[in-house]
Amino acid sequence: MRPNFVLFMPDQLRADCVGAFGNPVVRTPNIDALAARGVSFPNAYAQHSVCSPSRASLLTGQYPHTAGHRTLSNLIKPGEPNLLRYLRQAGYHVTWAGARGDTYAPGATEEAVTEYGFGAHTGTSSWHWQGTGDDVWDRVFYLGRKEPGPDHDEAAVASALEFLAAPPPEPWVLFVPLLAPHCPFGVQEPWYSLHDRAAVPLPAPRGEGREPRYMEAIRQAYGTARMSEERWRELIAVYYGMISRMDDQFGRVMAALGGSPSAGETVTMFFTDHGEYLGDYDLIEKWPAGLHDCLLREPLIMAGGPLPRGEVRHTMAEMTDLLPTVLELAGIEAEHTHFGRSLLPVIHDPAAGHREYAFSEGGFTLQEEPLMERAPFPYDLKAGLQHEDPSLVGKAVAVRDRRWTYVYRLYEPAELYDRDADPAERVNLAGRPEHAATEAGLRDAVLRWMVETADAIPWQADPRRPEIALPGPAEGAAGRRAALA
Numbered sequence: 001m002r003p004n005f006v007l008f009m010p011d012q013l014r015a016d017c018v019g020a021f022g023n024p025v026v027r028t029p030n031i032d033a034l035a036a037r038g039v040s041f042p043n044a045y046a047q048h049s050v051c052s053p054s055r056a057s058l059l060t061g062q063y064p065h066t067a068g069h070r071t072l073s074n075l076i077k078p079g080e081p082n083l084l085r086y087l088r089q090a091g092y093h094v095t096w097a098g099a100r101g102d103t104y105a106p107g108a109t110e111e112a113v114t115e116y117g118f119g120a121h122t123g124t125s126s127w128h129w130q131g132t133g134d135d136v137w138d139r140v141f142y143l144g145r146k147e148p149g150p151d152h153d154e155a156a157v158a159s160a161l162e163f164l165a166a167p168p169p170e171p172w173v174l175f176v177p178l179l180a181p182h183c184p185f186g187v188q189e190p191w192y193s194l195h196d197r198a199a200v201p202l203p204a205p206r207g208e209g210r211e212p213r214y215m216e217a218i219r220q221a222y223g224t225a226r227m228s229e230e231r232w233r234e235l236i237a238v239y240y241g242m243i244s245r246m247d248d249q250f251g252r253v254m255a256a257l258g259g260s261p262s263a264g265e266t267v268t269m270f271f272t273d274h275g276e277y278l279g280d281y282d283l284i285e286k287w288p289a290g291l292h293d294c295l296l297r298e299p300l301i302m303a304g305g306p307l308p309r310g311e312v313r314h315t316m317a318e319m320t321d322l323l324p325t326v327l328e329l330a331g332i333e334a335e336h337t338h339f340g341r342s343l344l345p346v347i348h349d350p351a352a353g354h355r356e357y358a359f360s361e362g363g364f365t366l367q368e369e370p371l372m373e374r375a376p377f378p379y380d381l382k383a384g385l386q387h388e389d390p391s392l393v394g395k396a397v398a399v400r401d402r403r404w405t406y407v408y409r410l411y412e413p414a415e416l417y418d419r420d421a422d423p424a425e426r427v428n429l430a431g432r433p434e435h436a437a438t439e440a441g442l443r444d445a446v447l448r449w450m451v452e453t454a455d456a457i458p459w460q461a462d463p464r465r466p467e468i469a470l471p472g473p474a475e476g477a478a479g480r481r482a483a484l485a
Contacts, residue, residue, distance in 0.1 A: 002330050003305040004266040005087075005173045006257060010246050011051065012182040012286070013272040015042070015299040017243055025199050026240045030251030031301070034270055036310055038303020039347050044317040045358040045400060046274050049286050049295040053362075054273040054319070055103045059083045061323035061338030063453050064361055072373055075105040076112075081336035083323045084112035084175065090332045093172040095163050098123065098156025100177040113175070119162050123155025129184050131377065139222040140284045141378055142235050143186025153178045157249040164256040171330075172262075176253065181242035181276070183285055184378070191241035191248075200236045202229060203279030204294075207426035212412055214287055214385070214392040221381045224282040232279045239278060267305040267329060271298055271319065280424065285382070288373075289363030291398035291407050293425050296360045305329065307347060315346055315354040316401060337456035356401055359449050363395040365410070399445050406430075406442035414439065 015021045019028045020035035021042060047057040048064045056062075056069035059082040064070045067080070076082050088094045088111070096109070096116040103109075109116060131138040160176050180187075219225065227235075250270070257263050275295045277283040286295055298319060303309075306329075320340035327334055328342045345352040364372060369390040375383040386393045394411035405425055407415035416430040416439050429435045 001265055002092075002171045004167070004171055004262055005092075005326060005330075006253065006266060006268040007173065007175045008250055008253065008268065008270050009175075009177045010181060010243075010272050011177070011179055012274060012276045013243065013246075013299060014275040014278065014294055015297040016294070017181075017240065017278075018299045020301070021299050025195060025201065027194060027244045028247040030247045030254060031270060031299070033251075034254070034268060034303050035301050038268070038301055038309065039307055039311045039313060041298070041300040041313055041315075041317045041343070043314055043358070043400075043402065044271075044298040044300040044319065044321075045296045045360055046272075046298055046319050047360050048362055049274045049290045049360070050288050050362065051273050052102050058271075058273070058319040058322050059103070060336075061320045061334070061340035062456060063320065063339060063359070065450075066339070066453055066456050070362075070364070071371060072102065075103060076108050077105045078107040078111055080108065081334070081338075082108075082112060083326060084173065086323075086327060086332055086334070087173050087330060088112060088114060090330065091170060092330070093168040093170050095160075095172065095174050097160040097163065097174065097176045098152055098178070100152070100156070100179070103177075117159070118155045119159040121150075121155040121158040121162075123150055123152040129186075129378070136223065136226045136231070138378065139381070140224065140227060140231075140235060140279075141183035141185055142238070143184040144238060145192045146186045146188045148188050151179075153180050153246070153249060157252060160253050161256045164253070164260055167260060167262060178246060178249070180246045181239055183276075185235055185238045185242065187238055187241040187245055191245040192238065193241075194244050195237040195240045197230075197233045197237045200233050200240060203232055203236070203277075204281060204424035204426060206281050207428065209428040210413055210415075210430070211281075211428065212289070212396075212409065212415070214289060215281055215283060217385050217389070217392055218284075218287065218382075219282050221385055222284065224279075224284065227279070227282070236278060239276070263304075265305060267307065268301075268303050269322070269326070270301040271322070281426075287362075287382075287393070288386070289393045289396045289409075291360055291362060291396055293405070293419070293423070296398070302343070302347070311347070311350075313343075313346055313350060313354075314402070316358045317343060317355060318358050321354075336459055339453055357445055357449070358400045359446075360398045360400075361396065363393050363410070364390065365395055366390045397446050397450070399442050399449070401442075404438060404442060406439060406446070408443060408446050414443070416442070 020032040048054040052072045053064040094113045096113045324340040324342040346354040372386045391411045396409045398407045405417040414430040417425040
């Protein structure tokens with residue numbers, strides 16, 4: 001029997017801000033319970049630190065550079081193979097709870113899902129706001145205590161509960177992409193007051209040695225030096241509150257699933273698109289060429305159906321692996337070139353091995369400056385920096401193994417971090433003679449990866465000598481020109 005799937009995806013969730021991934025302060029009992037009855041991957045990485053490129057990558061199994069999904073405005077196109085489209089074509093009833101958007105281009109959503117939206121519920125998909133009037137808070141995207149009221153995520157979760165109360169008879173997929181804990185950082189009670197401000201950890205301090213130039217440019221433009229320890233703790237506590245609210249919503253979905261007769265045949269997958277700086281290095285939000293661990297490490301958990309319980313797999317993994325894993329569980333063959341690898345072999349046999357490296361990427365060439373984001377408040381400073389100096393957001397690739405992170409930057413010097421000694425990736429070791437061999441090996445891995453994944457040949461072949469409908473010689477040159485006009 002083919003399993004059903006719940007795909008639950010919050011936005012901008014740091015892996016180290018989930019209890020099951022080592023955070024002792026944040027309250028995430030429902031996510032932690034999923035990890036306890038499933039398989040978690042503490043070394044899984046997203047392929048991009050920005051929403052749309054990351055989503056396109058995990059749904060297609062391709063890297064952002066492979067098909068040009070490197071911007072907020074180049075989304076999955078109609079006819080482009082992707083996970084939800086495969087599932088629907090194979091007979092699955094695919095429900096998208098809510099109106100999250102920023103993933104599929106016009107026409108592609110209709111190909112990929114059976115139903116979309118809020119059902120009988122109402123919500124808004126916008127998270128922009130006008131600011132608080134406090135310039136310090138506004139430039140770190142802080143909103144604070146929100147008034148009760150309907151919003152996108154609550155409406156989406158209510159729609160998911162409505163679906164689970166009467167699921168269709170055919171195999172189904174419930175996709176729940178939420179907005180939280182994406183900034184602005186604001187949440188309603190009781191979650192606003194849930195976490196003791198004195199207990200939340202302070203952000204990682206600024207790094208040592210050479211760092212990418214965009215980091216200081218952000219600090220200067222946003223004025224993050226004005227943030228006191230007290231203010232950082234307040235912001236982090238609110239972010240934790242947003243996570244706990246999302247965890248409560250996830251718990252309600254799991255409770256509804258548990259009461260469904262199809263619960264035993266359902267696989268739940270919990271993951272996000274990317275993380276958040278959250279004050280680390282005196283930075284906030286994210287950056288298109290940002291490749292730090294806090295932006296890319298994934299809280300990936302899979303549970304239910306034939307999967308083992310309470311297991312942890314420490315292998316390197318990528319979010320490109322989601323597509324082949326789901327397709328294998330569903331008994332579906334992919335019909336396009338992708339770069340994911342099914343996680344099922346290593347899930348069932350820890351000795352099977354999976355990946356030596358996980359790759360991530362971001363940024364642009366100088367010539368792509370006209371294609372970069374333009375945005376009003378609160379993203380005006382971020383967009384402005386990119387257009388004023390495009391080298392700040394130059395193309396970059398990160399490769400990680402179990403110990404090391406190496407970053408190649410097109411317009412700036414490289415970075416090398418030893419995550420065993422420096423988990424926050426603060427001390428850049430690139431260029432030091434004692435690490436020359438490690439740096440060279442990882443640089444070679446980046447080169448090989450770029451050559452292997454630079455493009456993908458479409459599986460649908462064109463005829464080499466197609467018939468071409470043109471007017472014959474008797475109609476003369478004027479007729480041929482008219483036909484081709």
